[in-house]
Amino acid sequence: xxxxxxxxxxxxxxxxxxxxxxxxxxxxxxxxxxxxxxxxxxxxxxxxxxxxxxxxxxxxxxxxxxxxxxxxxxxxxxxxxxxxxxxxxxxxxxxxxxxxxxxxxxxxxxxxxxxxxxxxxxxxxxxxxxxxxxxxxxxxxxxxxxxxxxxxxxxxxxxxxxxxxxxxxxxxxxxxxxxxxxxxxxxxxxxxxxxxxxxxxxxxxxxxxxxxxxxxxxxxxxxxxxxxxxxxxxxxxxxxxxxxxxxxxxxxxxxxxxxxxxxxxxxxxxxxxxxxxxxxxxxxxxxxxxxxxxxxxxxxxxxxxxxxxxxxxxxxxxxxxxxxxxxxxxxxxxxxxxxxxxxxxxxxxxxxxxxx
Amino acid sequence: xxxxxxxxxxxxxxxxxxxxxxxxxxxxxxxxxxxxxxxxxxxxxxxxxxxxxxxxxxxxxxxxxxxxxxxxxxxxxxxxxxxxxxxxxxxxxxxxxxxxxxxxxxxxxxxxxxxxxxxxxxxxxxxxxxxxxxxxxxxxxxxxxxxxxxxxxxxxxxxxxxxxxxxxxxxxxxxxxxxxxxxxxxxxxxxxxxxxxxxxxxxxxxxxxxxxxxxxxxxxxxxxxxxxxxxxxxxxxxxxxxxxxxxxxxxxxxxxxxxxxxxxxxxxxxxxxxxxxxxxxxxxxxxxxxxxxxxxxxxxxxxxxxxxxxxxxxxxxxxxxxxxxxxxxxxxxxxxxxxxxxxxxxxxxxxxxxxx
Numbered sequence: 001x002x003x004x005x006x007x008x009x010x011x012x013x014x015x016x017x018x019x020x021x022x023x024x025x026x027x028x029x030x031x032x033x034x035x036x037x038x039x040x041x042x043x044x045x046x047x048x049x050x051x052x053x054x055x056x057x058x059x060x061x062x063x064x065x066x067x068x069x070x071x072x073x074x075x076x077x078x079x080x081x082x083x084x085x086x087x088x089x090x091x092x093x094x095x096x097x098x099x100x101x102x103x104x105x106x107x108x109x110x111x112x113x114x115x116x117x118x119x120x121x122x123x124x125x126x127x128x129x130x131x132x133x134x135x136x137x138x139x140x141x142x143x144x145x146x147x148x149x150x151x152x153x154x155x156x157x158x159x160x161x162x163x164x165x166x167x168x169x170x171x172x173x174x175x176x177x178x179x180x181x182x183x184x185x186x187x188x189x190x191x192x193x194x195x196x197x198x199x200x201x202x203x204x205x206x207x208x209x210x211x212x213x214x215x216x217x218x219x220x221x222x223x224x225x226x227x228x229x230x231x232x233x234x235x236x237x238x239x240x241x242x243x244x245x246x247x248x249x250x251x252x253x254x255x256x257x258x259x260x261x262x263x264x265x266x267x268x269x270x271x272x273x274x275x276x277x278x279x280x281x282x283x284x285x286x287x288x289x290x291x292x293x294x295x296x297x298x299x300x301x302x303x304x305x306x307x308x309x310x311x312x313x314x315x316x317x318x319x320x321x322x323x324x325x326x327x328x329x330x331x332x333x334x335x336x337x338x339x340x341x342x343x344x345x346x347x348x349x350x351x352x353x354x355x356x
Numbered sequence: 357x358x359x360x361x362x363x364x365x366x367x368x369x370x371x372x373x374x375x376x377x378x379x380x381x382x383x384x385x386x387x388x389x390x391x392x393x394x395x396x397x398x399x400x401x402x403x404x405x406x407x408x409x410x411x412x413x414x415x416x417x418x419x420x421x422x423x424x425x426x427x428x429x430x431x432x433x434x435x436x437x438x439x440x441x442x443x444x445x446x447x448x449x450x451x452x453x454x455x456x457x458x459x460x461x462x463x464x465x466x467x468x469x470x471x472x473x474x475x476x477x478x479x480x481x482x483x484x485x486x487x488x489x490x491x492x493x494x495x496x497x498x499x500x501x502x503x504x505x506x507x508x509x510x511x512x513x514x515x516x517x518x519x520x521x522x523x524x525x526x527x528x529x530x531x532x533x534x535x536x537x538x539x540x541x542x543x544x545x546x547x548x549x550x551x552x553x554x555x556x557x558x559x560x561x562x563x564x565x566x567x568x569x570x571x572x573x574x575x576x577x578x579x580x581x582x583x584x585x586x587x588x589x590x591x592x593x594x595x596x597x598x599x600x601x602x603x604x605x606x607x608x609x610x611x612x613x614x615x616x617x618x619x620x621x622x623x624x625x626x627x628x629x630x631x632x633x634x635x636x637x638x639x640x641x642x643x644x645x646x647x648x649x650x651x652x653x654x655x656x657x658x659x660x661x662x663x664x665x666x667x668x669x670x671x672x673x674x675x676x677x678x679x680x681x682x683x684x685x686x687x688x689x690x691x692x693x694x695x696x697x698x699x700x701x702x703x704x705x706x707x708x709x710x711x712x
């Protein structure tokens with residue numbers, strides 16, 4: 001903050017505030033109330049939050065907690081926040097780059113600018129850079145939820161097979177994740193079809209699995225606020241040669257990624273190592289990303305991302321490949337960068353496609 | 357839009373875009389990619405979205421779908437969006453009021469303003485007002501997920517009782533919701549303690565339930581994109597007189613709310629009808645809210661909200677009461693406003709606290 005001559009950071013989103021305060025709650029699901037954290041260049045943070053959150057915020061390390069009985073139409077915390085910012089002094093940095101947003105009504109932001117007459121600008125990625133390198137405690141949490149998902153994937157045969165609708169598989173896989181210890185399953189996607197799937201972001205259909213389908217489930221399950229994010233592919237009955245070959249190729253790409261993932265290498269180096277194997281050339285899309293408090297956060301394994309890898313970064317290796325026209329397979333593993341070879345947080349899949 | 361002299365709306369958030377396009381996906385969990393919908397005052401909407409979403413968006417009614425291979429650092433869809441807005445013409449309305457935010461990096465919003473040189477201002481609540489009155493199809497979806505939660509609550513005795521840690525109850529209740537047909541459980545909160553709980557937004561602790569505890573679970577489960585949002589209180593063994601009385605009082609407040617919930621009454625009338633019974637006077641907080649695509653959306657049952665009730669509005673009645681110093685009980689039901697008496701979407705709780 002000193003380097004960028006910032007007097008304060010203004011944070012408004014769930015994960016930035018969780019990272020700095022430990023304020024973990026599913027209450028963010030409600031859009032009604034805004035939450036603010038002011039981080040001064042010197043001194044302690046000030047939480048400016050709805051009174052309903054005071055008790056939970058008070059259990060953490062934040063001492064200066066100022067509340068209002070939100071929702072209050074007309075002045076929903078804006079004058080209280082303006083006062084806190086004026087005490088601390090500006091200029092005020094706000095996360096403004098890719099992947100960020102301001103979780104505050106635009107009209108309230110305009111009112112805040114008018115009331116404070118302070119200068120608001122970007123935070124220069126200060127918070128994202130801090131979050132990018134995980135502590136041992138954070139890595140342990142991610143490893144725990146990766147293990148939970150690993151145990152759930154190992155039980156796939158209990159819930160999936162020929163004739164089972166994909167929507168039932170989705171529902172029951174979430175149940176397995178909870179049984180194995182997930183606190184919550186914020187994300188589950190997947191697909192199924194012969195030689196792969198055509199889409200990985202659609203809700204599950206009620207179409208029953210058929211012999212020869214490749215079934216993929218990709219989960220972002222959560223424990224203690226931290227995510228895993230990896231997938232597994234399964235063959236319903238014996239796989240086609242195309243699917244078997246694609247899986248082998250994907251695992252080769254993962255191996256190349258593991259080989260390249262060293263401190264000093266760039267995100268784009270990792271992308272290239274995997275893109276060279278799965279093909280697609282320069283038009284190949286994102287082949288992984290960082291993760292932690294969010295399902296995806298920080299660096300992207302794309303050609304244009306020159307972010308240097310550092311020990312403590314947790315990332316996904318997520319190569320995808322076209323199997324036949326209009327169909328694909330995607331594989332994903334979670335790793336942590338160390339001073340030497342990366343450590344796998346997800347249990348590395350085998351070289352052959354698992355048959356269910 | 358004509359009344360407010362707007363040329364276009366710019367929509368950026370999950371539920372506004374879902375409402376107008378049917379684009380239902382859990383992929384919003386990833387913050388990496390922005391999604392834009394431009395709604396012209398005349399003519400058809402234009403979706404400006406990452407290419408990964410083109411197939412799913414194409415399954416709906418939107419014909420003009422423009423994509424870019426996000427994430428693209430430097431120009432992540434901004435010039436494509438600017439072009440679409442310039443074609444349509446401004447001024448551009450953006451949801452800017454309470455409960456809204458702009459899901460777009462602030463730096464990109466500044467670039468958009470610079471590139472278009474158009475006027476950006478509030479949407480005057482156009483979209484929120486449209487969403488507030490539900491169609492029969494929407495009400496049916498909310499009723500379906502309310503029934504799912506009702507069946508899960510009816511099985512509470514299977515998973516909760518003396519000695520069971522609260523965290524285990526939370527985990528297993530999510531499992532019950534999935535078994536009963538929820539697609540997903542975005543929200544679950546609750547609490548437990550003698551004569552009530554001190555907090556309703558904290559994560560579940562590992563503390564085992566004790567005889568005499570009041571246990572409350574409040575769920576926002578989802579099916580086909582629509583939420584239920586209601587809770588149930590249970591007594592672990594026989595309830596104290598305080599807890600039994602509080603429950604009776606809460607059900608009286610709900611009855612008063614049901615009596616008042618008629619077209620033409622205001623949100624504040626509903627608040628007052630319940631506040632008069634649960635006490636607390638003018639300092640009483642929010643006693644309910646609207647719901648639908650979001651766990652909470654639109655009107656609030658607070659003293660300051662003069663929104664007039666209309667047939668088709670779906671709202672929660674959520675009175676809370678202090679039982680003993682520092683402890684409370686909260687009860688919640690979901691209803692739809694009709695031309696006559698409101699219709700309950702949640703199965704109305706009994707007048708006596710359920711013993712488990």
